[in-house]
Amino acid sequence: MNKIAQKVLEPTIEFSAPVTANSPELKQLFDFIALGASERDRDRILPFDIVELLRRSRLGALRIPVAEGGGGSTVRELFEVVIRLGDADPNVAHILRNHFVVIERILRSQRSERNRRWIKAVVDGSFFGFAGSELEAKRAGSGEVVNTRLTPDDDGYRLHGSKYYSTGSLYVDFIAVRLLAPNGTPATAIVPTKREGVERIDDWDGFGQRLTGTGTTTFTNVRVEAHEVVFDTDPDNDRLTYNATVPQLFLTAINAGIIRNVLRDAINLVHKRPRTFYHATAERAADDPLIQQTVGQIATNAFAAEAIVLQAADGLDQIIATRAKGGDESAASLEASLRTTKAKLVVDDLTLRSATLLFEVGGASTTKQAYNFDRHWRNARTLSSHNPASFKARAIGNYEINGTPLPSAAFF
Structure with missing residues (x-):
C-alpha cells in the first residue's frame, strides 16, 4: 500500500448489539x-x-x-x-x-x-468487498473475465489475476472475486484479504471519492478452497434478472446524502458570514431573500432526492415480497431496475446543481481550500460518472417506446 496518512481517532461509542436503522x-x-x-x-x-x-x-x-x-x-x-x-x-x-x-x-x-x-x-x-473489473475487458460493465483464473491445486485451486475498481477492498476482510474456473466457466471466489498472495494497492487517483480504495487488487498464487468457489449455476447462488440494481441505487443514495451535507454547509455558511455585498437587499446574509431562495432550493433538492431514492428502494422490497408469496420475480426485478435507473438521472442532476448552488450562498471566500466545499461537486461528479446518464436515458426511452427490456448486466 502506498505511504499515505492514516488518521486514528479515539472511539467513544459502545455497542452492545448490532446497530439498527433507528438505534x-x-x-x-x-x-x-x-x-x-x-x-x-x-x-x-x-x-x-x-x-x-x-x-x-x-x-x-x-x-x-x-x-x-x-x-x-x-x-x-x-x-x-x-x-x-x-x-x-x-x-x-x-x-x-x-x-x-x-x-x-x-x-x-x-x-x-x-x-x-x-x-x-x-x-x-x-466486511466484504468485490473485485470484478478488468481493464483488459473490451466493454466496461460486461462482466467479461480475461486474466483472472483458477488452476487446480490438489483438492482446491490457485488463483492468479488482477482487478481494478475494487472499491472498498483496501479496508475489508473478504473479497468476492469474479474469475474463470479451469474449464472456462465463470464463477466467484470469496477469499480472505489477508491470505498470502492477495495484494491491495491504493492507486486510485480520481479527483473525487479519493478515500474509497478503488484501486488494483492482485492475486498471485492464492490458495482457494473448493467450498470458497461459487459457480453461477450453483443452487445456493440465487441471481435476479437484474443483479446490479442494488449497487446502482447505492451510488444514487450517496449522492442524495451529499445534498443533505451541502444544505448543512450552506446554512452554517450563512450564519457565519460577517458581511454581505454592498448592493445586497439586506444588511445580514440571513435576511437576504436571494440567499434564502438559494438555500430553499438546496433544501428542496435534498427532500426530492431522498424521496426518489426511497421510492426506488421500495421496488427492491417488492421483489422480496413477491418472492415470499411465490410469485414471478422477473417483473418486479424489471420495475425495480427502471425505478433505480430513473432515480439516477434525476438525483445526480440535483446533486451537481446543489453542489454549485452552495457557492452562490457565499462569495469568493467559499473557494478557500480550508473549507473544502468543492469536495461535494468532486465526489458527486465521480459517483455519477460510474455510468453515464445519456446511456441510462436512452435505455429508458427504448423501453418506453419499443418495450425493449433494460440491459441485464452491470449498471442496471
Whole structure:
C-alpha cells in the first residue's frame, strides 16, 4: 500500500448489539464520522479508524435477519441509512457499497453451510468487498473475465489475476472475486484479504471519492478452497434478472446524502458570514431573500432526492415480497431496475446543481481550500460518472417506446 496518512481517532461509542436503522448509537456513530470527513477528504487521510468503528458497530449486518444475529432492516431502511452515511461522509458510504451488494446476494440464496458461515462472519463484524473489473475487458460493465483464473491445486485451486475498481477492498476482510474456473466457466471466489498472495494497492487517483480504495487488487498464487468457489449455476447462488440494481441505487443514495451535507454547509455558511455585498437587499446574509431562495432550493433538492431514492428502494422490497408469496420475480426485478435507473438521472442532476448552488450562498471566500466545499461537486461528479446518464436515458426511452427490456448486466 502506498505511504499515505492514516488518521486514528479515539472511539467513544459502545455497542452492545448490532446497530439498527433507528438505534441511537447509529446517530452517534454518524455524527462522529461527520466530524472529520472534510479534513480526511482534503488531506487524503485514509479512514481505517472509521471502518474499524463501523466493524465494531456491526453495521454490515443491518440487512441480516434478527433471528440470525443481524439488524433485521428492510431494503428501504438500508437505503435510509446509506443516505445518512452519505451525508456524514460519502467516501465511507462508498467503501461499504460492495459489502451490502455481496451480502444481499447471499441473503437471497439458500442457507448452505458456506452461506451460513459468511453470514456469521458479517454478524461478527466482517466486511466484504468485490473485485470484478478488468481493464483488459473490451466493454466496461460486461462482466467479461480475461486474466483472472483458477488452476487446480490438489483438492482446491490457485488463483492468479488482477482487478481494478475494487472499491472498498483496501479496508475489508473478504473479497468476492469474479474469475474463470479451469474449464472456462465463470464463477466467484470469496477469499480472505489477508491470505498470502492477495495484494491491495491504493492507486486510485480520481479527483473525487479519493478515500474509497478503488484501486488494483492482485492475486498471485492464492490458495482457494473448493467450498470458497461459487459457480453461477450453483443452487445456493440465487441471481435476479437484474443483479446490479442494488449497487446502482447505492451510488444514487450517496449522492442524495451529499445534498443533505451541502444544505448543512450552506446554512452554517450563512450564519457565519460577517458581511454581505454592498448592493445586497439586506444588511445580514440571513435576511437576504436571494440567499434564502438559494438555500430553499438546496433544501428542496435534498427532500426530492431522498424521496426518489426511497421510492426506488421500495421496488427492491417488492421483489422480496413477491418472492415470499411465490410469485414471478422477473417483473418486479424489471420495475425495480427502471425505478433505480430513473432515480439516477434525476438525483445526480440535483446533486451537481446543489453542489454549485452552495457557492452562490457565499462569495469568493467559499473557494478557500480550508473549507473544502468543492469536495461535494468532486465526489458527486465521480459517483455519477460510474455510468453515464445519456446511456441510462436512452435505455429508458427504448423501453418506453419499443418495450425493449433494460440491459441485464452491470449498471442496471
